[in-house]
Amino acid sequence: MTETAKQDGLEGIAAAAKQAPGRGLPPVHLWRPAHCGAIDIVIKRSGLWFHEGSPIGREALVRLFSTVLRKDPDGFHLVTPVEKLRIEVEDAPFIAVRVDRVGEALRFVTNVGDEVEAGPENAIRVETDPVTGEPRPYLHVRRGLEALIARPAFYELAEMALDREMAGGRVSAVSSNGVWFAVGSAGTGGP
Secondary structure, eight states: OOOHHHHHHHHHHHHHHTSTTTTTOOOGGGGOSSSSEEEEEOOTSSSEETTTTTOOOOOHHHHHTTTTTEEEEEEEEOOOOEEEEEEEEEEEEEEEEEEETTTTEEEEEESSSSSEEEEEOOEEEEEEEEEOEEEEEEEEEEEEEEEEEEEEHHHHHHOOOEEEEEEEEEEEEETTTTEEEEEEEEETOOO
16 A cells, blocks of 8 residues: 555645645546545635645645645545535636746746646637626636636736627637737727
C-alpha cells in the first residue's frame, strides 16, 4: 500500500498533489479512485478557499489543492489516486488577477499562480449577471475549470478591445493566439 493510500482527507490530498513531478500538474483526469465522499471545503466567489468555515490562509496549500481539482458532471472534486472528495465552488474555482499582452497572446495569471494564454484551447467568454446586469467574464484554465476575470484585468481587456463584426453582430473584441473573443458591445470600448 502506498503512503498516499494510507492517508485520507486533507493529508491524502496534499500528499498526492506533492507527488506531481516539477511544477507540472498531476494527471487527475486519469484517476478513477474507488473512494468517494465530500469534504467541507468551499471556494468562495472571491476566490478564497475555506475549510470547515475558516479561510485556508496558506497560499502554498491552496495552490497545492488547486492542482488536484477536477470538474466532473456531478460537480467539483479534489482527486487523488485513492479518493475523490466533492467540494463546493460558488462561482469559478479561480480568479484571473492579471493580463498581459505577450506578442500575439493574452497571458493571464490566476490567484493560484497558473499562467494561461487565451486562445483556441482557453476561450474567454462573457456572461451577464441576471441580477445586476454586470458583465461576468471568464477564462478557461484547464479541463473545464475556469477563472473569473477580475475587474481590473477585465478593464485592461476593454482598453485593448477593437470593434469587430462577429457572429451575432458588431462587438468589442480582443484577439489572442489567432482567435477573437467578444468582451462587450461595439462602440463602447468594452464592457
